[in-house]
Amino acid sequence: MVAATRRTLRGTGIGNLTIELFSTKQRILGAAEVLFARHGFAGASLRQVTSAAQVNLAAVNYHFGSKENLINEVFRRRLDGLNTERLAALAQARAKPAYALEDTLDAFVRPALALTGDDHGGAAFVRVLARAYAEHNERLRKFLHDNYSHVLKEFVADFARFLPHLDKQELYWRLDIVSGALTYAMADFGVIKRRGVSEQQHRDLAARHLIRFAAAGLRAEG
Amino acid sequence: MVAATRRTLRGTGIGNLTIELFSTKQRILGAAEVLFARHGFAGASLRQVTSAAQVNLAAVNYHFGSKENLINEVFRRRLDGLNTERLAALAQARAKPAYALEDTLDAFVRPALALTGDDHGGAAFVRVLARAYAEHNERLRKFLHDNYSHVLKEFVADFARFLPHLDKQELYWRLDIVSGALTYAMADFGVIKRRGVSEQQHRDLAARHLIRFAAAGLRAEG
DNA sequence: GTACTATTCAAACAATCGTTTGAGTCGGGC
DNA sequence: GCCCGACTCAAACGATTGTTTGAATAGTAC
Numbered sequence: 001m002v003a004a005t006r007r008t009l010r011g012t013g014i015g016n017l018t019i020e021l022f023s024t025k026q027r028i029l030g031a032a033e034v035l036f037a038r039h040g041f042a043g044a045s046l047r048q049v050t051s052a053a054q055v056n057l058a059a060v061n062y063h064f065g066s067k068e069n070l071i072n073e074v075f076r077r078r079l080d081g082l083n084t085e086r087l088a089a090l091a092q093a094r095a096k097p098a099y100a101l102e103d104t105l106d107a108f109v110r111p112a113l114a115l116t117g118d119d120h121g122g123a124a125f126v127r128v129l130a131r132a133y134a135e136h137n138e139r140l141r142k143f144l145h146d147n148y149s150h151v152l153k154e155f156v157a158d159f160a161r162f163l164p165h166l167d168k169q170e171l172y173w174r175l176d177i178v179s180g181a182l183t184y185a186m187a188d189f190g191v192i193k194r195r196g197v198s199e200q201q202h203r204d205l206a207a208r209h210l211i212r213f214a215a216a217g218l219r220a221e222g
Numbered sequence: 223m224v225a226a227t228r229r230t231l232r233g234t235g236i237g238n239l240t241i242e243l244f245s246t247k248q249r250i251l252g253a254a255e256v257l258f259a260r261h262g263f264a265g266a267s268l269r270q271v272t273s274a275a276q277v278n279l280a281a282v283n284y285h286f287g288s289k290e291n292l293i294n295e296v297f298r299r300r301l302d303g304l305n306t307e308r309l310a311a312l313a314q315a316r317a318k319p320a321y322a323l324e325d326t327l328d329a330f331v332r333p334a335l336a337l338t339g340d341d342h343g344g345a346a347f348v349r350v351l352a353r354a355y356a357e358h359n360e361r362l363r364k365f366l367h368d369n370y371s372h373v374l375k376e377f378v379a380d381f382a383r384f385l386p387h388l389d390k391q392e393l394y395w396r397l398d399i400v401s402g403a404l405t406y407a408m409a410d411f412g413v414i415k416r417r418g419v420s421e422q423q424h425r426d427l428a429a430r431h432l433i434r435f436a437a438a439g440l441r442a443e444g
Numbered sequence: 445g446t447a448c449t450a451t452t453c454a455a456a457c458a459a460t461c462g463t464t465t466g467a468g469t470c471g472g473g474c
Numbered sequence: 475g476c477c478c479g480a481c482t483c484a485a486a487c488g489a490t491t492g493t494t495t496g497a498a499t500a501g502t503a504c
């Protein structure tokens with residue numbers, strides 16, 4: 001119970017800074033990510049998750065306390081890194097001599113799109129993100145706002161600078177459409193079959209398309 | 223059992239063509255629509271649905287056979303009319319002397335957007351539609367394809383005509399983004415608070431924005 | 445060795461799930 | 475009157491849900 005908030009220390013054992021790659025906790029998070037993407041938060045049961053992760057059923061409540069908290073941790077595991085990368089990309093974009101709207105969008109899109117290709121389960125997570133958008137779940141929105149609203153604020157500030165002809169309400173309305181559209185598109189991206197081009201090329205092309213698409217939508221006059 | 227496929231005849235009683243507005247079936251469909259929008263297909267239970275509809279629990283299986291079939295019928299009730307209107311709007315657009323891409327998009331968007339404002343539960347249904355997009359449910363996709371693919375085909379034909387620089391694969395990829403973005407935006411539209419303008423004005427403005435947005439994304443060169 | 449904490453495990457918990465049953469109600473046709 | 479089909483209802487079905495329990499199993503510190 002109390003231990004649910006503490007950390008398991010395993011792995012190669014070089015002191016207590018060991019990264020826990022295959023711990024029970026991480027196995028659960030990975031399996032949950034895939035199954036939440038496939039069947040939704042309500043549709044995937046803890047028995048499916050623990051079975052896929054090859055851990056005991058009780059391990060979820062032991063390590064995470066509840067299913068709802070497991071959902072939160074599935075987001076936290078990826079979003080901590082993703083938003084750090086986004087902020088870093090944004091800082092880099094701001095330093096460009098000809099910093100433009102497309103660069104802001106690029107800083108937002110590219111780190112997320114990179115998730116869909118390079119690693120273990122990142123593509124599933126992007127689909128989980130799209131689920132979260134469609135869910136409109138109040139508790140989940142609160143969790144995301146509490147933890148990552150500062151990132152959104154940074155981006156909104158730059159969007160507002162590049163789109164001075166839009167009042168605040170109109171800007172939020174459009175950003176909502178754009179972020180929803182981008183998230184939906186990226187979720188599908190992981191599924192679409194590639195042909196003839198490398199994954200890196202395909203991702204670059206998709207990023208450029210999405211950015212042009214979003215920029216055009218944001219710039220369009222009322 | 224057998225009766226599940228037959229029709230209840232109630233109401234004012236002018237012959238057997240009576241429209242059943244408040245029948246048990248319609249009450250279930252209405253309640254299911256709202257609760258599926260709010261909690262998802264797996265998240266909303268039949269007990270919640272029948273309780274909200276003020277009908278007996280067994281009525282669902284009596285009239286619809288199963289929960290999955292109830293989900294299908296929730297879609298059918300709206301999509302039959304919606305797609306008829308979309309095809310009618312498309313025919314009208316094609317007759318215009320200066321028929322353009324924006325008119326095709328208008329024929330697609332406006333009937334759906336009209337759902338969010340004028341009637342009883344239409345806004346909820348648009349959110350159900352957005353759910354369906356995020357779900358990627360195979361059985362649901364098959365149902366929608368089996369029943370409404372001819373509508374999509376008509377629209378795709380015109381989009382292809384207006385966008386000859388895109389090959390077929392690229393066109394589908396963009397249409398997928400656009401329809402996902404539009405559906406997501408329209409789902410949110412029902413929730414957004416209006417201020418100072420009438421509902422009709424607000425909807426017109428939103429339609430114009432969405433269409434410009436989508437047209438810009440579709441026209442953007444690779 | 446003992447003591448202690450962390451973790452795993454099988455088993456059970458009450459609650460809820462979709463579905464089925466069988467008796468009961470209602471209304472029109474004969 | 476009677477019958478019949480359509481419909482509603484309370485109750486129960488077995489299966490599955492998230493969660494909890496208490497014993498078993500490590501591994502470390504003393």
